Amino acid sequence: MHEAVPRRLALPILATLAACPGADPPFPPYEEPRAPAVRCPSAPVLVNGGTNPAPDPGATCVQAVRDSALPAVSASATHGWIDLGERTVGEVVPFPVPPGTASITVIEQVVDAAARMTIHFASGSTTQTFIEENAAVVAELRDPAGFLVFTDIRLGGPSDGSATPLFFESYAAVTGTLSYPNTSAALEVAASGVAAGDWTVRVGDYGYECALAGSPDPPAALAGFSCDPPGAGVTPFAQGRYRVFVLTRPAAPTGSAIPATGTLDVAFHLVDALAPGQLMPVDAASAPTHAATLRMVDAYAVLLSQAGLCLGTVTFLDAPDWARSRFGTGVSDADGSACGEFSQLLTLSVPGQRTLDLFLVPRIGSGSATLGIDGTIPGPATVNGTVASGAMVSAANLGAGTCPAAGGPVDVLRCGSDEVAYIAAHESGHYLGLYHLTEHDGRHWDPLTGTPSCRTSCSSAEVSPAACARSTTCGGGPNLMFWSFDPLVSRGYLTAEQGQVARTSPLVR
Amino acid sequence: MTALSLLVCAALAAPRPPAPEPAEPPPPATAAEQAERIQAALGRIHGSPAPATWRSLGPGADEALLKVAADGAALPRRRALALTGLSHLGGARAEAALTSFAAQEGLPFAVRAAALEGAGRLLAPAALHRALSPVLAARRPADRTVAAEVLAERAPAESCGAIRARAALRGERPGLARALSRCGASGR
Numbered sequence: 001m002h003e004a005v006p007r008r009l010a011l012p013i014l015a016t017l018a019a020c021p022g023a024d025p026p027f028p029p030y031e032e033p034r035a036p037a038v039r040c041p042s043a044p045v046l047v048n049g050g051t052n053p054a055p056d057p058g059a060t061c062v063q064a065v066r067d068s069a070l071p072a073v074s075a076s077a078t079h080g081w082i083d084l085g086e087r088t089v090g091e092v093v094p095f096p097v098p099p100g101t102a103s104i105t106v107i108e109q110v111v112d113a114a115a116r117m118t119i120h121f122a123s124g125s126t127t128q129t130f131i132e133e134n135a136a137v138v139a140e141l142r143d144p145a146g147f148l149v150f151t152d153i154r155l156g157g158p159s160d161g162s163a164t165p166l167f168f169e170s171y172a173a174v175t176g177t178l179s180y181p182n183t184s185a186a187l188e189v190a191a192s193g194v195a196a197g198d199w200t201v202r203v204g205d206y207g208y209e210c211a212l213a214g215s216p217d218p219p220a221a222l223a224g225f226s227c228d229p230p231g232a233g234v235t236p237f238a239q240g241r242y243r244v245f246v247l248t249r250p251a252a253p254t255g256s257a258i259p260a261t262g263t264l265d266v267a268f269h270l271v272d273a274l275a276p277g278q279l280m281p282v283d284a285a286s287a288p289t290h291a292a293t294l295r296m297v298d299a300y301a302v303l304l305s306q307a308g309l310c311l312g313t314v315t316f317l318d319a320p321d322w323a324r325s326r327f328g329t330g331v332s333d334a335d336g337s338a339c340g341e342f343s344q345l346l347t348l349s350v351p352g353q354r355t356l357d358l359f360l361v362p363r364i365g366s367g368s369a370t371l372g373i374d375g376t377i378p379g380p381a382t383v384n385g386t387v388a389s390g391a392m393v394s395a396a397n398l399g400a401g402t403c404p405a406a407g408g409p410v411d412v413l414r415c416g417s418d419e420v421a422y423i424a425a426h427e428s429g430h431y432l433g434l435y436h437l438t439e440h441d442g443r444h445w446d447p448l449t450g451t452p453s454c455r456t457s458c459s460s461a462e463v464s465p466a467a468c469a470r471s472t473t474c475g476g477g478p479n480l481m482f483w484s485f486d487p488l489v490s491r492g493y494l495t496a497e498q499g500q501v502a503r504t505s506p507l508v509r
Numbered sequence: 510m511t512a513l514s515l516l517v518c519a520a521l522a523a524p525r526p527p528a529p530e531p532a533e534p535p536p537p538a539t540a541a542e543q544a545e546r547i548q549a550a551l552g553r554i555h556g557s558p559a560p561a562t563w564r565s566l567g568p569g570a571d572e573a574l575l576k577v578a579a580d581g582a583a584l585p586r587r588r589a590l591a592l593t594g595l596s597h598l599g600g601a602r603a604e605a606a607l608t609s610f611a612a613q614e615g616l617p618f619a620v621r622a623a624a625l626e627g628a629g630r631l632l633a634p635a636a637l638h639r640a641l642s643p644v645l646a647a648r649r650p651a652d653r654t655v656a657a658e659v660l661a662e663r664a665p666a667e668s669c670g671a672i673r674a675r676a677a678l679r680g681e682r683p684g685l686a687r688a689l690s691r692c693g694a695s696g697r
Contacts, residue, residue, distance in 0.1 A: 274683075277650030279618045325683055329651045330622065333556065362651070367593030367623045368586050369557030396586040396619035416584050426554060440553075460542065461534035461565060464549030485552035 030471050032478045033450060034493035037305040038261050044301060044311035046288035052269060054348045056322035061339035062347040063174050065109045065243045066385040069354040070506060073248070081382070084201075084244040086111050089139070089208035089237075092200050095246045097144070099196040102257040103504035105179045105247040106201050107380045108136040113240030114207045115173075118228040132206060133337050136176030136242060139204025141166065144197025149180060152204055153212065154221045161447035165189070169435070170377040173338040175386040176205075179378045182433050182501050183447035193257040203244055207237035247382060247506040258500050262508035263312040264304065266428075267355040268293075269348060269390075271319040272362065273328035279362040281399035287316035292399030292417050299410045299421035303480060303492045304428065307499040309508065315355065323348060330363040331392060333370050343387035346375050354382050356431055356507055357390030358424050364394045371485065372423040378433035381507040391427035395420055413487035422485065422492055429481050429494075432502040436483040437476035438463055450497040452476040465489040536567035543567050547574070551590050563597035571598045575606055578620070589623035596627030604631055608640045611656075614648055622655045629659035638667035645675045650684050657688035665692055 068081040078098045087093055097104060116133045141150040150166040161167030162184040170177075181190040210227035212219055214237075230236060251257035270287065272280040287293040293316070301311045319327070323345070332341045349357035356379075364370035375388030383389060397416030404411055410418045435446040442456035442463040452475025454468035465477035465486035476482050478491035481498065494502075502508070537543035546566055550558045563570075577583055577591035592610060595603040610616065610624035628640055637660065644656035657675065660668035669692035676685045 273651050277684075279651055329654050329684075363586070363589070363619045363622060365557055366626050367557065367596070368589035368619045369553070369593055371552075371554045371586065373555050394586055394619075396589065396617070397584045400617065401582075401584050414582075414584075419584060419586075423554065459545075460538065461546055462549055462562065464545045465552065466545040466548060483554065484549050485554050486548045487552070488548065490552075 030469065030475065032452060032469070032475060032491070032493050033495050034491075035306050035308070035496040035499050037302070038308045038310065040301070040305060040310035042310075044297060044314050046293075046297065047313055047315045048284050048288055049267065049315040049317040050284060051318045052320050052323070052348055052350065054320055054323070054350075056320070057344075062344060063110065063338060063387060064347070064385060065111060066351050066383050066389075068107075068245055068247060068382045068506075069352050069384070070247060070382050079248045079250040082246040082248070084246060086241050087203045087244050089113070089203050089205055089211070089240040089242070092140075092202045093244060094198045094200050097194055097196050097199050097248060099193065100251045100257075101194045101196065101248050102251040102259070103179060103181065103190075103249045103506075104194055104199070105177060105249075105378070105381060105506055106138055106141065107178075107245045107247070107383055108138065108176045108203065108205070108242040109245075109380075109383075109386060110134075110136055110174045110205075111241040111243055112235050113205055113242070114230045114234050114237060117207060117210055117230070117237070119210070120226045120228075122224040122226075133173045134240075135171040135173055135206045137168070137171055137204055137206070138176065138178045138201055139208055140200075140202035141178065141180070142200045143195045144199060145195070150178065151221075153209065153219050155223075155225060159443055160445045160453075162445075162449045164447065167435070167447035171206075172376045172388055174343075175376070175380050175383075175388040177376055177378050177380045177388070179433050179504060181504065182378075184449040184497060187258075187497060187500055191256055193251045201244065201246070203242055205240050205242070207235075207240045211236075211238035245383065249504060249506050249508075256500075258503050259308075259508075260503075261308045261310065262503045263310050264428075264508055265312045265315075265353075265355045266300075267315045267317060267350070267353065267357045269317050269319055269357060269359045270395075271327050271331070271345070271359055272324060274321060274324045279328070280360070280395055282316075284316040284318040290399075291403075294406075295403050295415065295417040296398065296421045296424070298406070299415075299418045300424050300428075302410055303422065303425035303494075306480075306492070306494040307429075307432075307502040309499075309502065312509070317350075319348065327361060330365075330368075331361045333365045333373055333392075338387045342373060342392055343375070345392060346387055346390045347385055349384035349386075349389040351385035353384050354507060354509070355384065356381075356428055357384060358427065359390060359392045360395035360398065360420070361392055362394075363396050364392060368394060368396055370394065372427040374427045374430040377430045377435055378505060379431035381431070381505045391424075391431055393420060393424045393427055410492070412485075412490060412492075419487070422480070422490065425492065426480055426485075429498070429502065432505045432507065434481050434498055434501055437479050437481055438468060438483060440483050446481070448495070448497045448501070450495045451479065451481075533561040534565045536565060543570065543573070547577075547594075550594060551577070551587055557593070560597045563594045566594075566598075571595060571600060571602055574598070575602065578606065578610065585617035585619045588617070589619040592620065592623040592627050596630045599631060603627075607631060611640055611644060618649065618651055621652055625652070625655045625659050629663040632663075634664035634667050637664045638671075642668060642671050645671055653681070654684045654688070657685045658691065661688040661691035
């Protein structure tokens, strides 16, 4: 048992990020949409969680199937975790959704499937060939009326998925997560609750789509797409097996199904270099009372409060020595596979905990090029210990710079801990199901109509925060979930719809 | 594929060929636009800006990046990424800056590490060995680790002997394990 340090309440006054003295505000008179911050009833409790007990896997690539921290659905618990068991791709599996459900989440975890495939894509007179890692992705999801809520049997997705019932563009190996509702259209349809009755999920992955494309009667939606047969000893594409979970979140007792507020418990993993060459100013023992982490947690709480979220318990854990030796001078994000450094680091999230796990590392990628990255959108909420269970945040700036006095406005330009908090909140947004408002190319947008978008025409190059802080058609730059960060523009705003999506997560209690 | 790459090819459903690197955008038309684009490059949240992004920043970008890197009041990660940008722009000024930063004790770790890696990107093996081999004896163990890994990767013929000699010292081997592995793989 470790000490718990009560924290003072994050002050509502912090809900606005500091304008930068000396810099002309680049966006007024245009006003970005934003939701008001929730006033939290109590302060987060900061806890020293000690050292993470995860054993050293050596050279093994960890891909264990994990359970949810939620209670299993039973006679006494209408909502929670439903284990649909091990299933073969292509199987259509029913699952019950009780009345009074705010959201459903489907999680596939690989048991046995081809790791990668050689794919051919014919378009006109040209054929391209490439090797792709397999991705765990539901093939189809249908509601009790048989309506097709989601299908991955398609080539290409919408640039703007706000009118679709379910938006998904987060393909990842080994562990895949799908959540409903997450679009403007679905938020409206499910405003008073997700349709009750027997839903069905068709289990899938890229291998299954390869098998379909190679079948005697391939779906028209996969025209031009084919795969080489798997090599000897590799699981046939039509025989991939996944453990499938469904998580249901209860609706609020009155009003809108999605609760207006919620509480989130967070675990910060400190992945520092080994002594005597530590690179971070804190360890798990000092973090609950150290100025750098106190500031970070305060700023993080302020940013999340705009999503209607309050922090509950914030636990700091030291990574075990083997992990500090392996990751403590930086983590590469170059290998995005399940066995890459980043994905393997996420397996250190402690199974059985209902926490959002954030891994603070001294730097990410060559040249500290990456500020943060999360496992998948959304993450496999409440299922810790998988290759997608959490997010990684650069702590290069933790404790650096000059910060305002306690209770002062968030200053991402000068206060390093505030910048770390901003990136932690951005990655948390992804984990809770939020996409970027606009991608760097100005051609893809999140599935929410209430968030401003920014088009290619707003900039001569990649759409920058500053170029997207000018009007309703060139907007979004100040939002927390914009693709890029600019301390002179980024304000960490969130809209009401973004808050709704975040609060559908089973992590939120 | 992780969230990083999905955001680059966000329109894909079933697997598709990887998108080619986008064409280099035109240089900025005004100083204000250049400043915006430098900010955007330094503020990318997921993944490194493409080399073409740095190159497209236009004349004078090296000076602007150098100013950020040298600003002791700026946050370390921002300074580090400015050095990375400089290493992609190249040129005598970038080489001199990266060599100078790589040699400085007392810099924040992210800044010095970026200088070491940037030098590895820019300098020829012999020059890299001259510039970075003294860092094998740096005060901070993590600096020694990064220097050794850059040298083992980019100048193995010149540097693996020095890395092995350093690893023979008490307590040094764990931090140099990856560099030693690279030296082994290169046969040096």
